[in-house]
Amino acid sequence: MRADAVQQLRDVHGPDRVLELLPGLFRLPIPLPRNPLRELNAYLIRGRERSLLIDTGFREPACRQALQAGLRAAGAEHDPLDVLLTHIHTDHTGLASEVVRPGGAIYIGRGDYPFTSRAWEEEYWGRIDQRFLQEGFPPEELRITTGTNPARTLGPDLDLPNYQPLEDGDRLTVGEYTLEVIAAPGHTPGQICLWMANQQVLFTADHVLFDITPNITMWPNLPNALGRYLESLTRIGTYPARLALPGHRHTADLAPRIQALLAHHRRRAAETLAIVRREGGLNAYQVASRMTWDIRADSWADFPLNQKWFATGEALAHLEYLAEEGAVVRALDQEGMARYTAQ
Numbered sequence: 001m002r003a004d005a006v007q008q009l010r011d012v013h014g015p016d017r018v019l020e021l022l023p024g025l026f027r028l029p030i031p032l033p034r035n036p037l038r039e040l041n042a043y044l045i046r047g048r049e050r051s052l053l054i055d056t057g058f059r060e061p062a063c064r065q066a067l068q069a070g071l072r073a074a075g076a077e078h079d080p081l082d083v084l085l086t087h088i089h090t091d092h093t094g095l096a097s098e099v100v101r102p103g104g105a106i107y108i109g110r111g112d113y114p115f116t117s118r119a120w121e122e123e124y125w126g127r128i129d130q131r132f133l134q135e136g137f138p139p140e141e142l143r144i145t146t147g148t149n150p151a152r153t154l155g156p157d158l159d160l161p162n163y164q165p166l167e168d169g170d171r172l173t174v175g176e177y178t179l180e181v182i183a184a185p186g187h188t189p190g191q192i193c194l195w196m197a198n199q200q201v202l203f204t205a206d207h208v209l210f211d212i213t214p215n216i217t218m219w220p221n222l223p224n225a226l227g228r229y230l231e232s233l234t235r236i237g238t239y240p241a242r243l244a245l246p247g248h249r250h251t252a253d254l255a256p257r258i259q260a261l262l263a264h265h266r267r268r269a270a271e272t273l274a275i276v277r278r279e280g281g282l283n284a285y286q287v288a289s290r291m292t293w294d295i296r297a298d299s300w301a302d303f304p305l306n307q308k309w310f311a312t313g314e315a316l317a318h319l320e321y322l323a324e325e326g327a328v329v330r331a332l333d334q335e336g337m338a339r340y341t342a343q
């Protein structure tokens, strides 16, 4: 491990420069304009015949330029490239179809693989919209969020033969490195981490971030996403990682971060339960409006609509988890809206 480069990646205000963390393994910083995540860590592993790019940035000019500059700095601008997407979010996937070389693979976890079909994806967004309406999200607000959510506008071409699903336990070899796929459902249904056993390096992607709490929302195709996320966190904690490589910003020690994330969600679930205990019969949108958020807005009414959408998704994930635990009951009222009461 290159101690100096690793130390730079541990710096909270770390440098926006390409770092060679291990021989032939680079971190490429990709800015995310107008996004609170600020920047993405793409990683490049140079192989003898083919190189592997892990995540890409949005499909937009600033990301494209940074990625090309990063590949050049790593000496890889002419390498035949395969791409591995740690999950389906467009800040990770956006440029995949542009940078993959003809015949190259775009790997993605099995649980997110269905999203690489346009027809499936469109049907999925229809299901999400229906579900949000049922959970109390106002129709006029939903109409405005549709189309402004970057999830829907900055992604790669879909329906390509390059997409290949990865299963838990699959192994990829690139240069001197062997990457073992760990399915870590939660942040998305098909979120994966990658384990390099010989080097004790763990790519945590967005499953574990160090100064941001990974967003956990409701997924129609992943029941109880929060419960699954907590299981995946516990599992990832069993890997003796000397270096964790996150999908965004800086790194730090893994074990205490996992404990902090588990504690965070326990607190959040307790807060959600307390709201439902105080006021039975709320819908998820109303529960979200009563939770605490660190967003600069005076009141729920002043929240940007996209933030309301994400907040409602997070509230739903916690309500689903509490229902699974038997602490909360979800029932449809006469209008078909879902209402939550404490047991």
Ligand SMILES: [Zn+2]
Binding pocket: 087, 089, 187, 206
């Ligand atoms: Zn993500």
